[in-house]
Amino acid sequence: MKIGFGISRTAGRIATFWLLLRLFGPLEVPAQSSNADLLLLNAHVVTMNEKQPSAQAIAIRGGRILWVGNTEEAERLYPRPAHAMDLHGATVLPGIIDAHAHLINLGQSLVRLNLKDIPTEKEIIERVKQRAASTAPDEWILGWGWDEGKWASHYPTKEALSAATPNNPVFLVGLHTFAAWANQRALELADIDKNTKDPENGKILRDEKTREPTGILLNRAQDLVARHIPPMTLAQTKRAMQLAASECVRNGLTSVDEARVTPLMVQAFHELVRDGQMPLRVYAMLDGADKDLVERWLKRGPEIDPHHQLTVRAFKLFADGALGSRGAALLEPYSDAPQTQGIMTTPESEVYSLTRRALEAGFQLCTHAIGDAANRAVLNAYEQAEKEVPNAHDPRLRIEHAQVLAPEDIPRFAKLGVIASMQPTHCTSDMAWAEQRLGPERVKYAYAWRSVKDSGAHLPLSSDFPGETLNPFYGIYAAITRQDPQGNPPGGWHPEQRLTREEALRGYTLEAAYGEFQENNKGSLEKDKLADLTVVSKDITKIPPAEILSVQVLKTFVGGKVVYDLGAHQ
Numbered sequence: 001m002k003i004g005f006g007i008s009r010t011a012g013r014i015a016t017f018w019l020l021l022r023l024f025g026p027l028e029v030p031a032q033s034s035n036a037d038l039l040l041l042n043a044h045v046v047t048m049n050e051k052q053p054s055a056q057a058i059a060i061r062g063g064r065i066l067w068v069g070n071t072e073e074a075e076r077l078y079p080r081p082a083h084a085m086d087l088h089g090a091t092v093l094p095g096i097i098d099a100h101a102h103l104i105n106l107g108q109s110l111v112r113l114n115l116k117d118i119p120t121e122k123e124i125i126e127r128v129k130q131r132a133a134s135t136a137p138d139e140w141i142l143g144w145g146w147d148e149g150k151w152a153s154h155y156p157t158k159e160a161l162s163a164a165t166p167n168n169p170v171f172l173v174g175l176h177t178f179a180a181w182a183n184q185r186a187l188e189l190a191d192i193d194k195n196t197k198d199p200e201n202g203k204i205l206r207d208e209k210t211r212e213p214t215g216i217l218l219n220r221a222q223d224l225v226a227r228h229i230p231p232m233t234l235a236q237t238k239r240a241m242q243l244a245a246s247e248c249v250r251n252g253l254t255s256v257d258e259a260r261v262t263p264l265m266v267q268a269f270h271e272l273v274r275d276g277q278m279p280l281r282v283y284a285m286l287d288g289a290d291k292d293l294v295e296r297w298l299k300r301g302p303e304i305d306p307h308h309q310l311t312v313r314a315f316k317l318f319a320d321g322a323l324g325s326r327g328a329a330l331l332e333p334y335s336d337a338p339q340t341q342g343i344m345t346t347p348e349s350e351v352y353s354l355t356r357r358a359l360e361a362g363f364q365l366c367t368h369a370i371g372d373a374a375n376r377a378v379l380n381a382y383e384q385a386e387k388e389v390p391n392a393h394d395p396r397l398r399i400e401h402a403q404v405l406a407p408e409d410i411p412r413f414a415k416l417g418v419i420a421s422m423q424p425t426h427c428t429s430d431m432a433w434a435e436q437r438l439g440p441e442r443v444k445y446a447y448a449w450r451s452v453k454d455s456g457a458h459l460p461l462s463s464d465f466p467g468e469t470l471n472p473f474y475g476i477y478a479a480i481t482r483q484d485p486q487g488n489p490p491g492g493w494h495p496e497q498r499l500t501r502e503e504a505l506r507g508y509t510l511e512a513a514y515g516e517f518q519e520n521n522k523g524s525l526e527k528d529k530l531a532d533l534t535v536v537s538k539d540i541t542k543i544p545p546a547e548i549l550s551v552q553v554l555k556t557f558v559g560g561k562v563v564y565d566l567g568a569h570q
Helices: 009-024 030-035 071-077 103-109 121-133 158-164 184-189 220-226 234-250 263-274 291-300 348-361 372-388 407-416 424-430 434-445 449-454 472-481 501-507 510-515
Strands: 038-041 044-046 057-061 064-069 083-086 091-094 096-101 141-146 170-174 179-182 202-206 213-219 253-261 281-287 310-318 364-369 398-401 419-421 533-536 553-558 561-565
Touching: 038 071, 057 071, 064 071, 096 510, 103 141, 103 234, 103 253, 121 141, 121 158, 121 170, 158 179, 158 184, 158 213, 170 184, 170 220, 179 220, 184 213, 184 220, 202 220, 213 220, 234 253, 234 263, 234 553, 234 561, 253 263, 253 310, 253 510, 253 533, 253 553, 263 281, 263 310, 281 291, 291 310, 291 348, 310 348, 348 364, 348 372, 364 372, 372 398, 372 407, 407 449, 419 510, 424 472, 472 501, 501 510
Parallel strands: 038 083, 044 091, 096 253, 141 170, 253 281, 281 310, 310 364, 364 398, 398 419
Antiparallel strands: 038 057, 057 064, 091 533, 170 179, 179 213, 202 213, 533 553, 553 561
């Protein structure tokens, strides 16, 4: 049918549409509004997205971010979300990622004797004695957290510990797990006496006169006793993981890189994820010292979860020990112990061999290296392996800690594409004695975040909990100040190595995501990324540095779901 001026009804509708379009501009179609599962409003959103640095509102659907913008637009575009939440000006950050941590150790620390921050041998022995009073004879007493770095100049001995606990084997692991303190009962069960030889890559400390073991076991010597401790059951492992995960989300963490995973831990993670009992995302590094485990996974290949809850695509090696216990491998002798240069716990040739095989099978390698000799050896091994596997796609090899570096090795990280995974609070914990170990020149390139960052290398940041506090805001504070919580030293320790706030936050978000091949899924708040968010009480990008220490986590979201809510715990 024709209407006036010979124009069809259909043509008339088209003309009307174009007239309205010219008069009022493009119209938003509100049909999508009902598809938002959750709308967050009236927030200060720090997106870590350079194209849209800040916002006020976020729409979430299906566990991912649907839209980011201002509150007025959000209410217009999404007038009928399934749920809406007014955040009343709270700051929203991308979900915090801890790029190097130990969930199982954290879980164990919550059920074992916690000796962290106990300053004297006498107080620790009293704590152990109290535990022994409620422990059956012959049952192991296990603890952790005494600071082997602070005590390295005068380690405790077995005598007082043995006298306090004659009927129970006692094994107390140091804060950074590179030394352990055992009583006589534990040494006897392990058949350790003055005739026992030091194991490869380990040391039994001995009385200078009698040659009897003192009770202190360094590095791999700990295994001589540890192998006699009854292993954790699957149920105990799962419980420890759950306790640790609860602590993590309470502190605003949404993802953790678990830096040394055993077969039992893999099974525990799988079952917890399957049963919906793991609120965190986990990036697992398999124990590279377990040869059977390595062979099985090299044949099997990486496990990349499409839901990004559990990913297994890396191996973890230890190239050396710790700086505090003088186990870190140095190019030159220790300044306060010129008779030693530390120890390589895994030779360069073995690092190279596993790196090459890992690259061929599609795995990443993450190697603990503290001393400058260990870091150089790992860089050499990585360089050789990458040359021999030129078709390895985006290997992203990592050095965990990269704590003491020769200045000529720093540019090699960026040149080789090696990721430097570093821990800000290691610096602030160690600064009281680090110069004693290294001397005034070497220490300039210890914990050298600024030098590494300026070289062009990727720099994910982390805590290495439970050896350090898992609070990421203390890590950010340490990164930008190089001071302890009391503000010492004034101006910061070697302040030339400080990071900016943006760099520090990036280290716990986008850089950490890059370290686990996930920068397209998390690390910033933008459309289509996972809805992992950390909601905090203050804007850490603007408040005075000291106030960062008092920031409260208000809510933690993983996949658009609240996994921690401060209001529900008050």
